[in-house]
Amino acid sequence: MFPSAFDYVAAHSVREAVAAKAEGGDDTRFLAGGQSLLPMMKTRLANPAKLVDINRVPALDTIERANGHLRVGALVRHADIARSDLPFGVIAAAAPWISDPLVRNRGTLCGAVAHCDPEGDWNSVLLATGADVIATGPSGERAIPIADFIVDFFTNALHVDEMVTEVRIPIPVGRVGGSYQKLERKIGDYATVAVAAHIELADNGTISRAGIALTAVAPKNTKVPAAEAVLVGNAPSDVLFAEAGELAAQASQPRSDVRGSAEWKRNVVRVFTRRALAAAVVGANES
Ligand SMILES: Cc1cc2nc3c(=O)[nH]c(=O)nc-3n(C[C@H](O)[C@H](O)[C@H](O)COP(=O)(O)OP(=O)(O)OC[C@H]3O[C@@H](n4cnc5c(N)ncnc54)[C@H](O)[C@@H]3O)c2cc1C
Known part of the structure; x- marks a missing residue:
């Protein structure tokens, strides 16, 4: 065509x-x-x-740690993120899951964020980590929290004369871990279901911050505040993760299709949330 x-x-x-x-x-x-x-x-x-x-615009291909943020410019490719040692937790975990090497060599994180495909992986990662999207227009730039940036199915909050120039992800000061659990039909495919988990641990071992977001089970990538809330202030445990998994399953709105029934996908959310949290805590303890 x-x-x-x-x-x-x-x-x-x-x-x-x-x-x-x-x-x-x-x-x-x-x-x-x-x-x-x-x-x-x-x-x-x-x-x-x-x-x-925008591929000839200079200085947009930078990934760096600055002012407490991981800053990812508009021309940073998925492969740059997968190769870099700057990303942490769920960002590093998700990068190799984006499609195949050909797509990863050309596609950009900021392009995926702007595209707002509910089957795209990056917007769940950014929801879990609490990122801001930097939009630049004729009168300067503004920071849009990712939860406000994702408006709906393939719809973002950019004004017609704005472009995404950068994504800023806050870098936690303490122990941090993350995991991206993705189910795909074959290697390189979009998610049938995926779960992003981000965990920060306090000095006493309790969870000080939690981020959970779901891919491909609603008209847009979905943050799960109810599941995050049950985790914060508590010591990590299988019982706690099971409760969070249940809340994530309830928050999902999957549709039955050729990849599986809605009920089966909801169960994958339940199981993957538990697994993602357990892996994130292991990562945080090792960090
Ligand atoms: C075979 C295949 C498999 C894939 N599998 C996956 C997968 O598993 N997971 C996944 O997450 N994605 C997947 N993708 C999508 C891929 O990640 C894309 O790279 C990404 O969605 C878009 O990034 P891009 O730079 O290619 O954007 P483009 O294709 O150039 O643009 C996409 C949209 O975003 C807009 N846009 C781009 N950049 C900006 C900007 N800076 N500011 C404002 N608007 C902008 C464009 O105008 C366009 O509307 C796959 C794609 C293919 C072809």
Whole structure:
């Protein structure tokens, strides 16, 4: 399949990219790794009139630890994250689970975040870790908490003239661990069900902060505050993890499809939440 005809502009600065987007409006799309956009254009699910290629914009390909955050620029590829020793916990755990090497070499974390595919892995990781999305428009940048950024199925909170320039993930000061449990039909596939867990431990061994988020079991990636709340202030235990797993299962809204029944997927959420929490605590104890 070939895409519909479209105009193309290669931006050389964020200012240029944002100006081109502002001029084109809703019919214009940014092109980052192209790993979601180009398949959608080839199948005519997306027919943008113009693409603004951001791949030549300098200084967006940086991943660094600065000012208490892990900062991931708009041109940092999935493979850069998988190779880097800067990510911690669930971020490092999830990176190798994104598709296959070809997609990981081109696709970007920020592109996946902007895409808001409920089967995408990164938005669950960012929900679990409490990240901010940095949106830059003609009048400067603003930080949007990831829970507000994900509005709905394939819908984000960007204004029409804004681009994602960075994601900022707070770096915990104490012991931290994370796990990404993903069930896929074959290697490189999108999740049938996945669970992201992020755990921070206090000096006395109790859980001081918990983040749990679900992939592919609702119209958007889903944070589970009720499960997080039962964990905080308590010592890690199988009973506690089972309670959190039950709450996560209740928060999920899976649909029956060729991959399995809704009830079976809900049970996978239940089991994977327990496993993810147990693995995250092991990681935190070893950190
Ligand atoms: C075969 C295959 C398997 C895949 N498997 C997985 C998987 O297992 N897990 C997973 O999470 N993903 C998977 N993906 C998707 C992949 O992770 C994409 O790389 C990602 O979803 C989009 O990133 P991109 O840089 O390729 O964005 P693009 O395809 O270039 O863009 C995607 C959308 O985001 C917008 N956009 C991109 N960058 C920005 C920006 N900086 N600011 C604002 N808007 C922006 C674009 O305009 C477009 O609407 C898979 C893709 C393929 C082709």
